[in-house]
Amino acid sequence: MSSQDSAATPFPLPLNHEFLQKLAGADLVRPDHLLGAHPVTEGGVAGVRFAVWAPQAQGIHVVGDFNGWQESHPLDRLDLGYWGTFVPGAQAGQLYKFRIQGADGRTVDRIDPFARAFEEPPATASIIWTDDYRWQDAEWMAQRSARRDGPVSIYEVHVGSWRLDDQGRPLGYRELAHQLADYVEQMGFTHVELMGAMAHPFYGSWGYQVTGYYAPAARHGTPEDFKYLVDYLHGRGIGVLLDWVPGHFPTDDHALARYDGAPLYEYADPRKGFHFDWNTYIFDYGRNEVVMFLIGSALRWLQDFHLDGLRVDAVASMLYLDFSRTEWVPNIHGGRENLEAIAFLRRLNEVVHQMAPGCMMVAEESTAFPGVTHPVPQGLGFDYKWAMGWMNDSLAYLGTDPLFRRYEHHKITFFNVYRSTEHFVLAISHDEVVHGKKPLVLKAPGDWEQQRANLRAFYGYMWTTPGKKLLFMGQEFAHSQEWNHDVALPWEKAAWPDHAGMAELVRELNRLYSERRDWYADDVEPAGQEWLNGDDAENSVFVYRRLDQQSGQSCVVVLNMTPVYRQNYHLPVPQAGQYRYLLNTDEGRFGGWSHEVGDPRAWEEPLLGQPARMSLNLPPLSALVLELAEAAPAQEPQQQGQEVQD
Structure with a gap:
C-alpha cells in the first residue's frame, strides 16, 4: 500500500518527487489526493493547487472563472510527466479546465480527470470542490461486512428515470433519497444498485460512457447531495451499490480520449485500445498511472461516498483480447487473455478489500473464466459474479x-x-x-x-x-x-x-x-x-x-x-x-x-x-x-x- 494511507499523512499530498514517484510506480492508490484541484494556502495566500498527468503535452494552462478563462496560469512541467501550479485567489465552486497543447499540435480545453464535481451537461467544465459533509451512518458502516454475507436482494435503479417530479424532471439526489428509501423498504429489498450515477455527458448511454470517474452525475445535484442519498438509505437499513465502468471510456474530445494529444489512458494500438461495437476506448491496464487512476476511483466511491460495493461492468471485455473483434493482438504467451487487465482486477480487489472492508465487489462477467470469485492470486478476488x-x-x-x-x-x-x-x-x-x-x-x-x-x-x-x-x-x-x-x-x-x-x-x-x-x-x-x-x-x-x-x-x-x-x-x-x-x-x-x-x-x-x-x-x-x-x-x-x- 501507499504511505498516504496513514492517518498522519497530510491532505492534499505534497506535490513532490516522492509522491510523484509513488504514483508512477503504482504505489499511490488515492492519486486524487495528489492530482486534481486542491484548495490550499501557500505562503499565507489562499488559492488552489492544480496538478495533472500529461507526459506528451507541449504546454498546459489552467483556465477558469478565476482568470476569465485566459491563459494567465501556465502549469510547470514536473517530474515523470506531471504538471502543476498554484493559483492564488482561486476558490471552491469555480469552474475550470486544462487547456492542453497536445503532442499532435492541437490545443484543446479538457476536463480534470480527477475533478470532484462537474457542470450539468451539456456543459463540461470541472468544478473546484471541497468535501464537506457530516455522515450519520457510523453504525451501518461498522456492520456492513455481516450484511454482505447475509440475504442480498438488489433493486437496480436508473437514477434518471425511476421517477420524475411534478414538472417531469428527474429527481434530485435528496428527493430520490426519501422516495426510493420508502419504496425499497416497503418492497423488502436489502440493497439498491444505482445506474447512471457517475458523471457522463451523454444521457442516452445510461451512465456507461463515463467521463468523470471521481464525481457523481451533476444532473441530480452536488457531491454532498449524493452523499445525503447514500447516508439516508443507510439510515433506513438499505445498502447502496454503484455501476462502475473500468472497461472503456468515450471518445469525447473534452475528456480522457487522447488526453495529451496522443494515446494516454487508452492503448495506442486500436486492436487493443478501441471497442468498435461501442465506439469507446479501452483503458491501458499496462500503465501504472492508469491502474492507479481506476483504483483511486473505486476507493473514492467506497471510502468518500460510503458505497457498499461496486458492480464492475463488462469484465469479460477486459479479460479477453479477442472480445468482439476479428483482429486482435495475442499476449506474450500467444493466448487471448489480457494479462494486464487480469493483474489490474486482482490488484483492484486486493486493495478494495483491505482499504474498504465490508464492501462487495461484483463482476458482470459472461464467460467461463475460472475463479472470478476465488481469492487472489489463484482467482480474480471478486465477492460475487453475475450468473x-x-x-x-x-x-x-x-x-x-x-x-x-x-x-x-x-x-x-x-x-x-x-x-x-x-x-x-x-x-x-x-x-x-x-x-x-x-x-x-x-x-x-x-x-x-x-x-x-x-x-x-x-x-x-x-x-x-x-x-x-x-x-x-x-x-x-x-x-x-x-x-x-x-x-x-x-x-x-x-x-x-x-x-x-x-x-x-x-x-x-x-x-x-x-x-x-x-x-x-x-x-x-x-x-x-x-x-x-x-x-x-x-x-x-x-x-x-x-x-x-x-x-x-x-x-x-x-x-x-x-x-x-x-x-x-x-x-x-x-x-x-x-x-x-x-x-x-x-x-x-x-x-x-x-x-x-x-x-x-x-x-x-x-x-x-x-x-x-x-x-x-x-x-x-x-x-x-x-x-x-x-x-x-x-x-x-x-x-x-x-x-x-x-
Whole structure:
C-alpha cells in the first residue's frame, strides 16, 4: 500500500518527487489526493493547487472563472510527466479546465480527470470542490461486512428515470433519497444498485460512457447531495451499490480520449485500445498511472461516498483480447487473455478489500473464466459474479411455449451442476428488458393471465434458487412496456390489481428471503439445494429442497411450469409429517387463480430415493414452498394419486 494511507499523512499530498514517484510506480492508490484541484494556502495566500498527468503535452494552462478563462496560469512541467501550479485567489465552486497543447499540435480545453464535481451537461467544465459533509451512518458502516454475507436482494435503479417530479424532471439526489428509501423498504429489498450515477455527458448511454470517474452525475445535484442519498438509505437499513465502468471510456474530445494529444489512458494500438461495437476506448491496464487512476476511483466511491460495493461492468471485455473483434493482438504467451487487465482486477480487489472492508465487489462477467470469485492470486478476488449462464437459460425457458418445455427441462436443472464453483448473483438486469427484448412479463407465452402466472412462478423459482438476487426496476410490478430512459416508470399502472399483485408477491419473496436462512445461508454449498425430483420433464414439474446446514432449517419447493392443474401429484420429501405452505404463487392476493392445493401431509413411503411422499394438487404455472410443521410419529397408510416413476 501507499504511505498516504496513514492517518498522519497530510491532505492534499505534497506535490513532490516522492509522491510523484509513488504514483508512477503504482504505489499511490488515492492519486486524487495528489492530482486534481486542491484548495490550499501557500505562503499565507489562499488559492488552489492544480496538478495533472500529461507526459506528451507541449504546454498546459489552467483556465477558469478565476482568470476569465485566459491563459494567465501556465502549469510547470514536473517530474515523470506531471504538471502543476498554484493559483492564488482561486476558490471552491469555480469552474475550470486544462487547456492542453497536445503532442499532435492541437490545443484543446479538457476536463480534470480527477475533478470532484462537474457542470450539468451539456456543459463540461470541472468544478473546484471541497468535501464537506457530516455522515450519520457510523453504525451501518461498522456492520456492513455481516450484511454482505447475509440475504442480498438488489433493486437496480436508473437514477434518471425511476421517477420524475411534478414538472417531469428527474429527481434530485435528496428527493430520490426519501422516495426510493420508502419504496425499497416497503418492497423488502436489502440493497439498491444505482445506474447512471457517475458523471457522463451523454444521457442516452445510461451512465456507461463515463467521463468523470471521481464525481457523481451533476444532473441530480452536488457531491454532498449524493452523499445525503447514500447516508439516508443507510439510515433506513438499505445498502447502496454503484455501476462502475473500468472497461472503456468515450471518445469525447473534452475528456480522457487522447488526453495529451496522443494515446494516454487508452492503448495506442486500436486492436487493443478501441471497442468498435461501442465506439469507446479501452483503458491501458499496462500503465501504472492508469491502474492507479481506476483504483483511486473505486476507493473514492467506497471510502468518500460510503458505497457498499461496486458492480464492475463488462469484465469479460477486459479479460479477453479477442472480445468482439476479428483482429486482435495475442499476449506474450500467444493466448487471448489480457494479462494486464487480469493483474489490474486482482490488484483492484486486493486493495478494495483491505482499504474498504465490508464492501462487495461484483463482476458482470459472461464467460467461463475460472475463479472470478476465488481469492487472489489463484482467482480474480471478486465477492460475487453475475450468473449470466443461469439468466440466459432461465429466460430461454420462460420464453418457451409450455407445450415444448419438456424438451428444455435441463435449462432449469443445469445451474445446480456448477452453482458451487463461484459466488453468484442471480441478476435480471436492465439489459434483459431493452432493445426489443421485451419486459419480463411479455417474454412468457400465453394470454395476459398466463403471462403473469408464468412470471409469478419464475419469481418463485428465482428467489428459492441459490444465489443473491437482483431485479431491474419496474419488473417487480410486471411493467409491460420496454424500459425507456427518457420517461419514468408507469407508477399509475403499479396500483392496478394485475400489477399490484405481482408487487405483493415480490414483497413476500423478499420477506421470506430475509427471514429464512435456508434461502440464503448455503448458496454455494452442494447441500444448499438438493433435487428431490429434477427429472419429470414430461410434466415440466421440478421438486427441490433448500437446506441450511447450520440451523437445520429446510423447505421443499415445487414448480409446475405448465398451464395444467395437476391433481394428486405425488412428490418425494425427506420426512413424513404435517407440512405447511410458506408460499403459493397462485394465491388471489398475488393475482392468481386460488386453486385448491390440498392438505400437505406426507406419509412414510419411499419415492425417488426419499423416505416419504405427499400428494398435492399443483396449480397451473405455479411455485409452492412448504416446510415441515410437525413430524409424523409413525408410518401412515399409502394414499392414492398420480404416481411418479421411481
